[in-house]
Amino acid sequence: MIGLISYLVFFATVASILAIAVLGLNLQWGNTGLFNGGVVAFFGAGAYGTLILGSPALEGQLGGFELAYPLALTGGMVAAALLAWAVGALTLRLRHDYLAIATFGVAVAFESLMRNAEWLAGGAKGIRGFERPLRAALGDGFLYNLAFLGFVLCLLVAVYLFLERLVGSPFGRLLRAIREDEDAARSLGKRPARVRLVAFVTGSAIMGLAGGLYASFYAFVSPQDILPVLTFQIWAMLIVGGAGNNRGAIMGTVLIWGAWTGSGWALSRFAPIEAQLYTGSIQFVMIGAVIVGMLLWRPQGLFPERLVVSQSGRSN
């Protein structure tokens, strides 16, 4: 029983961290219509930024700042935001699939940089040695994981409330206006380029927060954590949950991550012994089938966006 609880706490922590990243993508894609194909670059910038700022000195690589944890985590978000600003300023004039290709390229370049620049982040062997905050007080076991889950949940709720208010505000309406028809928004005197950049940087900073939490939870990050598959996973979570709906984004994360890990567990437990070696491949087929099925039969996601008529429109 205690094992089950311990596992669920662990699962919920990873799912909550991923949910924060999915919320960031939802701001970009769901609300503003920015096709970010390089989620993992901003997630990675947050992860690497946090660990570089928070770790003790490691031989032959940048680091040794040992900032207090909240500062390191904020630093990771700032790193992600800066990267997003630079990338956004260059690429946000692009639309749709062109933007997707450009941002995907940025993510691959980011992974390559981290893999090769040993002086910066340890190259392929990654960054280790990070001391998880309050570890001395809470130990390494179940209690720590529980406390960390509490911390991550608080941040998830904070990000959720922030985004709900943001998309409910006039600025949120502006985002949707740009998503639906940029020329119409411009004709009303809005500046789409600037608004798109703000949404892109904000969403990316949120992904950076998720990356920072992820790296501090494992106390380790390496280029293997920032492979393109993560971008795919986060997109799958948003599409299944329902783009444009923050609650959908969170539910989609829990469902997809649950299916991703649960299918592995179920196959290892129930598949016949001769098939055990092939469960990894079967799992990929199952995950792919779920996503294809969703796209075919419920493309708007499990929790579709709820478009509300604005208040002024209702009163008139």
Place this chain on the structure above:
Amino acid sequence: MPVTTKTRAGLTLGLALGLGALAPAAVAQDCTTKIGAVLPTSVDWGRPIAEVAQFAVDQVNEAGGAAGCKIEMVLRDTQVDPKVGVDAAKALVDLEGVKLLLGAVSSGVSMPILTSVTVPAGVPQFSCCSSSTAFTKLAEEGKTNGLWFRTFATTAVQSAVAAKVARDKGYKTVAVLYKNDDWGQDMARLIAADFAAVGVEVVANVAINDAQPSYRAEVTEALAAQPEALYLALYPVEGTSAVREWISLGGTQNMIVANSLKSDEFRDNVGLQYLGNTLGTDTASPRSDSADAFRTRYVERFGSEPNGPGLANSYDATMIALLAMEAAGPDASGADIAAAVPRVTDPAGTRVSADAAGFAAAKEVLAGGGTVMYDGGTGNVRFDANGDVSAPAVVWSFAEGGIDEVEYLSLDDVNGFIASLR
């Protein structure tokens, strides 16, 4: 009425006696201990590594299981994704209650499993193939709690033996092409230090990224330094392309290659006529009859030589883990199992072979309070304080029928030579 009571009592007594007599047999037969394995089974080269681990478990069960129970290996796929691997490991430890964990293959997956699952839970982790030097540093800092073991000896041993080859051949300058991952980067760094220690200059050190259509730029860069010889720490696919371009551009055929290129595929695709001056390095089994057991049994079971990467290492990791479990006895904790590892890899112990008969023999010795030395597929594995292993080594060359052995270095030779470099 009294009669009935007496009869009932007699029946109960008889039943209890009967059960008592059955009990020892029942323990050995019916109980099952689960062990966990997190390996990349959805990747082509990962599946055989898992297969050979299961093969080791089957042999242990043939010998009656370990610590009084049959062993069941619960296998989970990592997808070479750290998140997925860590989650799988956590599920195995928490939900299945495994007391030891095999895996993972990639260092980038093994490391977060070690720091966030196995060390906090006190479960020993045996990896076949994680090569990063970061594990040694982590162990030196005392953060693995003695729970980390890996049977992958080849990084330090191979780089040292390659330095010996270069020195013996009299090469003065060498260019290095290495695979751009944690293994390749470690190899490149170690080889530069080891070559320098024997007075060979590394004039070019070039990273090779996977799956590029051409390596002309990299090869040209290495060629521009005009080295007398080329060192390759690559895998067969990239190695073949790089060497083809190297030779077609007029590069030297004096080559030293790591064990990752010990493959028929590489030899056939490059062409044996270009590989006459190529020497390879590898770790080796010790020269004893029992050490052939792994190879023989493997051929019996799978119908081919165990030539893929990590196969012997995976087998040894599994066997040593189960021997340690046997030595620690029933209901041992993870820490007890880790603490029992020296009892099964004791150089002064009774030698046991790498098969079911060897495991059965080891059970007898361990039951009598003795220690054993396991002669595995990668040699008589012996862990140092950081969970790292050293092993005997061979220098080999390509030949018509496969691989020819050029020189054999015993464990003492290897350790002596490595010590002379430091």
